[in-house]
Amino acid sequence: MTPDMRGQEIPEAGKEALKESVRGYWNQQACGTDAADSDKFSRDYFDEIEAYRYEAEPYIHSFAQFSRYHGKKVLEVGMGAGTDFLQWVRAGAEAHGIDLTQESIDHVQQRLAVYGFEAAQAQVGDAEHIPYPDDTFDLVYSWGVIHHSPSTVRALEELVRVTKPGGEIKAMVYNRRSLHTFYRWGRYALLRGKPWMSFAEVLYHHMESEGTKGYTLAEVEAMLQALPLEDIRCAATVNRHDLLYNKPWPARAAARLLASLFGHDRCGFFLTFSARKRT
Numbered sequence: 001m002t003p004d005m006r007g008q009e010i011p012e013a014g015k016e017a018l019k020e021s022v023r024g025y026w027n028q029q030a031c032g033t034d035a036a037d038s039d040k041f042s043r044d045y046f047d048e049i050e051a052y053r054y055e056a057e058p059y060i061h062s063f064a065q066f067s068r069y070h071g072k073k074v075l076e077v078g079m080g081a082g083t084d085f086l087q088w089v090r091a092g093a094e095a096h097g098i099d100l101t102q103e104s105i106d107h108v109q110q111r112l113a114v115y116g117f118e119a120a121q122a123q124v125g126d127a128e129h130i131p132y133p134d135d136t137f138d139l140v141y142s143w144g145v146i147h148h149s150p151s152t153v154r155a156l157e158e159l160v161r162v163t164k165p166g167g168e169i170k171a172m173v174y175n176r177r178s179l180h181t182f183y184r185w186g187r188y189a190l191l192r193g194k195p196w197m198s199f200a201e202v203l204y205h206h207m208e209s210e211g212t213k214g215y216t217l218a219e220v221e222a223m224l225q226a227l228p229l230e231d232i233r234c235a236a237t238v239n240r241h242d243l244l245y246n247k248p249w250p251a252r253a254a255a256r257l258l259a260s261l262f263g264h265d266r267c268g269f270f271l272t273f274s275a276r277k278r279t
């Protein structure tokens, strides 16, 4: 099995159809916007999305380190509702962004306008064919995106291609060997009488858009080592879904016990990695 797993097995024509279904899924609702009750595109709407995101995922700040990129050329791939993208702009980076969907671009443009900012450029674009020349960015950032693209390896190659020599890449993909994947397997395989379904299949069919992949730490390291990168760092992070934050306390206690048995962060659903492009 290649690191790209199921995504590698489908023919090119199948990949385009799958990508259209990914686009259709995220065009219906931009990621993370279900946290907001206020009128779409109002200031309250964007404030609620932002408050929810960094309460739920506080580690994004220490991973991204937005304020370190003042004056730097940053590309975000897969902006979704643009919550992280706004942080690049606020930090004074020259922020460029792409997303597969017009819904994301509408969010980003409305959002920046609400707070009185402008992006250098935010456009519909595909991670597998990034519309920028080689060696353009000081940082290429992508949180929770390339595992949705039919060829994750191709997307990763593109992130590296547009990074300047000496520039950085920071990204997050889903960890297949995580508690969150295990719970999904319980729900969509075991409880449906299909315990033979693999964790990969469960993520493929039952994690957000169709075709989502999950990787192990070793698989991500192997993918990164095949590229012209150095200072490679990969780590998993337990998130609140791994810890069943919204379930009754016995379930939360059981989740904490499972996490401590399986190495805590090692069995977290968010697998982050950073690397530097070789000069």
Ligand SMILES: C[S@@+](CC[C@H](N)C(=O)[O-])C[C@H]1O[C@@H](n2cnc3c(N)ncnc32)[C@H](O)[C@@H]1O
Pocket (backbone or CB within 6 Å): 022, 023, 026, 027, 030, 031, 032, 077, 078, 079, 080, 081, 082, 098, 099, 100, 101, 104, 125, 126, 127, 128, 142, 143, 144, 145, 148, 149, 150
């Ligand atoms: C889980 S959301 C994450 C959005 C944002 N990064 C966040 O953390 O909220 C996935 C996003 O990736 C985008 N996406 C999926 N495949 C893509 C591709 N091939 N190229 C660019 N964006 C893609 C989707 O449109 C969606 O906005």
